[in-house]
Amino acid sequence: MLYGRLDGMREQAARRLAEELHATGGTLQARSQRDSSVQMYAEQVEQFSAVENGLCFGRLDTDDDVRHYIGRIGIFDTSGDYDPLLMDWRAPAARAFYLATAANPQGVRRRRHLRTRQRKVTALNDEVLDLSAASPTAHEELTGEASLLAALTAGRTGRMRDIVETIQVEQDRIIRADLPGTLVVQGGPGTGKTAVALHRAAYLLYTHRSVLSSRGVLLVGPNETFLRYISQVLPALAETGVLLRTPGDLFPGVGARRSEPAEAAAIKGRAGMVQVLAEAVRDRQWVPGEPLEIEVEREVLRLDPETVRAARDRARRTGRPHNLTRAVFDVEVVHALADQVAERIGTDPLGGENLLDEADVAEIRRELREEPEVRAALDQLWPVLTPQRLLADLYADPARIAAAAPGLTDAERALLHREPGGWTPADVPLLDEAAELLGEDDRTAAARRQRIRAFQREYAEGVLEIARGSRSIDVEDEAEGGEILGVTDLLDADRLLERQEESDGLTTAQRAAADRGWAFGHVIVDEAQELSPMAWRLLMRRCPSRSMTIVGDVAQTGALAGTPSWADALEPYVAQRWRLEELTVSYRTPAEIMAVAAEVLTKIDPHLRPPRSVRESGVPPWDRRVAEDRLAAELTGAAVAEAAELADGRLGVIVPAGRVDELGTALVAALPEAAVGEHPELESRVVMLTVGQAKGLEFDSVLVVDPERIVAESPRGHSDLYVALTRATQRLGILRIN
Numbered sequence: 232m233l234y235g236r237l238d239g240m241r242e243q244a245a246r247r248l249a250e251e252l253h254a255t256g257g258t259l260q261a262r263s264q265r266d267s268s269v270q271m272y273a274e275q276v277e278q279f280s281a282v283e284n285g286l287c288f289g290r291l292d293t294d295d296d297v298r299h300y301i302g303r304i305g306i307f308d309t310s311g312d313y314d315p316l317l318m319d320w321r322a323p324a325a326r327a328f329y330l331a332t333a334a335n336p337q338g339v340r341r342r343r344h345l346r347t348r349q350r351k352v353t354a355l356n357d358e359v360l361d362l363s364a365a366s367p368t369a370h371e372e373l374t375g376e377a378s379l380l381a382a383l384t385a386g387r388t389g390r391m392r393d394i395v396e397t398i399q400v401e402q403d404r405i406i407r408a409d410l411p412g413t414l415v416v417q418g419g420p421g422t423g424k425t426a427v428a429l430h431r432a433a434y435l436l437y438t439h440r441s442v443l444s445s446r447g448v449l450l451v452g453p454n455e456t457f458l459r460y461i462s463q464v465l466p467a468l469a470e471t472g473v474l475l476r477t478p479g480d481l482f483p484g485v486g487a488r489r490s491e492p493a494e495a496a497a498i499k500g501r502a503g504m505v506q507v508l509a510e511a512v513r514d515r516q517w518v519p520g521e522p523l524e525i526e527v528e529r530e531v532l533r534l535d536p537e538t539v540r541a542a543r544d545r546a547r548r549t550g551r552p553h554n555l556t557r558a559v560f561d562v563e564v565v566h567a568l569a570d571q572v573a574e575r576i577g578t579d580p581l582g583g584e585n586l587l588d589e590a591d592v593a594e595i596r597r598e599l600r601e602e603p604e605v606r607a608a609l610d611q612l613w614p615v616l617t618p619q620r621l622l623a624d625l626y627a628d629p630a631r632i633a634a635a636a637p638g639l640t641d642a643e644r645a646l647l648h649r650e651p652g653g654w655t656p657a658d659v660p661l662l663d664e665a666a667e668l669l670g671e672d673d674r675t676a677a678a679r680r681q682r683i684r685a686f687q688r689e690y691a692e693g694v695l696e697i698a699r700g701s702r703s704i705d706v707e708d709e710a711e712g713g714e715i716l717g718v719t720d721l722l723d724a725d726r727l728l729e730r731q732e733e734s735d736g737l738t739t740a741q742r743a744a745a746d747r748g749w750a751f752g753h754v755i756v757d758e759a760q761e762l763s764p765m766a767w768r769l770l771m772r773r774c775p776s777r778s779m780t781i782v783g784d785v786a787q788t789g790a791l792a793g794t795p796s797w798a799d800a801l802e803p804y805v806a807q808r809w810r811l812e813e814l815t816v817s818y819r820t821p822a823e824i825m826a827v828a829a830e831v832l833t834k835i836d837p838h839l840r841p842p843r844s845v846r847e848s849g850v851p852p853w854d855r856r857v858a859e860d861r862l863a864a865e866l867t868g869a870a871v872a873e874a875a876e877l878a879d880g881r882l883g884v885i886v887p888a889g890r891v892d893e894l895g896t897a898l899v900a901a902l903p904e905a906a907v908g909e910h911p912e913l914e915s916r917v918v919m920l921t922v923g924q925a926k927g928l929e930f931d932s933v934l935v936v937d938p939e940r941i942v943a944e945s946p947r948g949h950s951d952l953y954v955a956l957t958r959a960t961q962r963l964g965i966l967r968i969n
């Protein structure tokens with residue numbers, strides 16, 4: 232019945248989308264209303280398709296004999312009194328599904344977990360929440376234990392799944408925490424931090440839709456591989472409006488893909504770079520050592536250093552960003568030059584007062600301003616700069632680096648020096664800082680318009696794709712099919728784009744992505760321990776309200792400029808006004824594997840304790856030593872054997888960064904299906920990764936290769952090894968060099 236309703240809702244949205252796309256003409260207001268309807272119906276069609284799997288996953292029977300079905304979205308009985316047929320898991324009344332226990336049943340008599348495959352129920356688990364009936368073996372703190380364990384031991388697919396069916400009490404508290412303020416979620420590996428962060432995004436959008444749909448929600452994850460890994464979770468929760476970004480993508484128009492030594496990134500991440508950039512900007516406000524000669528209509532004007540210095544100081548005193556102060560500087564310099572001209576042509580041969588009046592001098596100034604030679608001189612003395620120009624020029628020139636960064640050592644300055652050509656993730660917060668110091672000029676605004684246009688095209692194509700896709704699902708042989716078929720035949724992306732341009736027609740996420748100055752309604756940061764002080768500054772600028780959820784594990788910090796303590800990272804922005812929640816149970820890592828990881832954890836800090844594992848796998852991890860020249864062969868042998876053990880799961884092979892090429896080639900030769908490289912396909916049965924790529928991911932079985940080298944490759948090597956050892960849900964093997 233529920234699926235029947237879902238089909239009906241999707242058909243209706245698809246039909247309305249088609250009608251809106253067809254309609255033309257009308258007033259500007261009518262067209263703009265139509266564009267928002269297009270957006271709304273396109274989103275609905277997408278949402279109704281995305282909640283297909285596991286639409287309804289639970290049932291609550293209450294003490295007063297009422298039955299509620301719990302699911303991914305709310306569905307109401309539109310033929311009668313609008314009674315809820317399916318309750319959205321985020322609705323307050325659905326909360327008992329996650330919180331009720333035998334000790335605290337919250338008016339619930341029975342909780343039922345339903346498992347479905349496509350549209351068939353395949354299993355159900357009932358819990359009778361009655362202390363006297365409770366099974367004596369039940370794990371007291373877990374809710375829906377049987378379903379939870381089934382979810383945890385199921386084979387992995389290479390894409391993260393949502394946990395909406397089995398959210399646990401400590402996780403629910405975080406997911407439903409209030410919107411305002413900064414919430415830090417600290418938890419060891421596999422405690423569900425990422426899952427909780429994603430479900431919180433969905434919960435906040437549902438509960439605070441009006442605020443957040445206009446300001447948007449930003450979710451920051453450590454790298455592209457990770458974002459691909461989590462990309463299906465929010466759509467399956469019927470939320471498509473969250474902007475997912477890596478820290479390297481947070482400066483609109485720049486995709487930071489260049490790599491650099493970890494030590495260089497560490498320097499760029501320091502808070503001291505604020506001062507370095509401010510100096511780099513000041514360094515571009517140039518006072519020449521000698522007078523500048525400027526030829527204007529065959530006369531030579533002299534601009535002496537004192538005049539330039541006075542103009543510069545006056546401009547600086549305005550305290551405004553560099554590009555926006557250029558006008559002040561220009562006025563000062565042009566005044567000085569105009570006085571020279573006036574002096575020359577207006578001198579009274581009889582020795583009286585200058586013959587030119589104020590209007591004449593004003594005219595001279597106007598003319599001088601247009602002179603190419605004068606403009607060239609002004610550009611040299613106080614150039615209008617983009618953040619990219621400032622930073623590229625700085626890195627390319629050791630003399631500029633020395634002037635801007637007197638506090639760094641020679642070796643540190645040498646690490647900053649490099650030729651132009653692409654940006655690294657650590658450059659992005661510096662570009663953002665530079666943008667603040669420089670202020671926006673016309674070129675930045677033009678670049679933004681161009682980005683918006685690109686999004687509009689993408690959007691127009693997306694809407695047509697949805698209209699096209701919905702046709703085959705919804706209206707196969709129905710009479711209306713013809714009408715919907717017509718949409719994509721009659722309208723192409725260019726025509727839709729034309730329409731979109733009149734009213735910007737963008738989703739909040741797209742508008743936010745194009746605009747550096749966008750203030751998000753809520754920002755969620757995953758693996759937040761990796762952020763440098765400079766990256767925190769950028770993020771805080773994107774979220775002036777400080778309504779944030781910060782998720783991470785300080786024991787897993789790999790980046791050299793990363794966060795060893797939440798208090799230190801947050802102090803400059805929210806002082807002590809942040810809340811800490813801790814997750815203490817590891818759902819991913821079985822006890823046998825956690826015991827191995829715990830030994831490494833004590834090397835990071837003897838006071839740290841690993842999270843408690845929720846289960847044992849019954850498979851002890853293995854640990855073998857091999858000769859260096861046998862490593863590739865032993866690894867491929869072990870990988871082939873492990874892959875054969877997997878039913879439908881995934882094997883992750885985690886290797887030191889310095890061994891990827893050598894071992895990757897060997898692995899692919901033995902197992903051609905293995906994915907290796909910068910952006911390996913995570914859905915492959917076997918994937919080779921560095922620790923950096925494996926952050927936040929998980930596999931049924933994991934091989935960790937040459938752990939000593941993983942440790943040696945970075946000053947935070949033990950944290951890296953701890954991350955590597957905690958990626959498996961079932962089996963772990965370690966290959967060491969003799």
Ligand SMILES: Nc1ncnc2c1ncn2[C@@H]1O[C@H](COP(=O)(O)OP(=O)(O)OP(=O)(O)O)[C@@H](O)[C@H]1O
Nearest residue numbers: 394397398399420421422423424425426818819927
């Ligand atoms: N309540 C739950 N029900 C079912 N599965 C869960 C639950 N909580 C966590 N999991 C599963 O446990 C695994 C680990 O979760 P997640 O990746 O969110 O952990 P994490 O704390 O972010 O780990 P890491 O610090 O290693 O990145 C995932 O497969 C997730 O689906």
